[in-house]
Amino acid sequence: MLGKKRELGRKIEDLKIGENLQLTETVEDKDLLLYLGLTNDGNPLYIQHDFAAQTAFEKPVVPTIMLTGIITSAISKYLPGPGSYINEQQIKFHRPVYHYSTFHFSLELVKIDVEGNEVTIKVEASDEKGNLLISGTVLVNPPKLESQLASH
Known part of the structure; x- marks a missing residue:
């Protein structure tokens, strides 16, 4: 990876209000197991069907941080792409997302602050x-690159 030049996403001056991105996702068992392995999050609501059946959710749910991960990814x-940095996120989860369900994401650029590069x-x-x-x-x-790295 080092030394290999990567394409950057679009700079602020190349973006326009109203640009959007549509994604369709499904969370499979392998995705949940990777998450649980990486985080050591043992919440039985995420993977144990017998436990989840006793709750108001009735079946296992996808961890909200995994859904946030889809957004950040x-x-x-x-949009804007590689090299972007997230400063803040305000996200409300209205309903649970269940294993194997298909869901659709919509991301839309609604404001541009050129001076603040945000x-x-x-x-x-x-x-x-x-x-x-x-x-x-x-x-x-x-x-936004402040200076170019010299390659040897």
């Missing part, structure tokens, strides 16, 4: 029936 990969991205996610699952905003610094 979309920002890092696509954009506001509105985020929403809904299930296949159109029920709102997630809503919020994310404040992001698009990539």
Whole structure:
């Protein structure tokens, strides 16, 4: 990875209000097991069907931090893209997301602060029936290089 030049996402002057990104995701068992392995989060609500059946959720739910990860990954990969940095996020989880469910994310650039090199991205996610699952905003610094690294 070192020494290999990476493409950066778009700079603030290349972005426009109204730009959007649509993603469709499904969380599988392998995704949950990776999360549990990385975080050592043993919440039985995430993986134990017998436990979850005794709760108001009735079946295992996807950890909210995994859903937040999908949002941050979309920002890092696509809007504005590689080199972006998230300053703040305000996210509300309206309904639980269950294992194997398919859900749709919408990210829309709603504000641009050129002087502060910061954009506001509105985020929403809904299930296949159109029920709102997630809503919020994310404040992001698009990539901005202060100086070029010399390559040897």
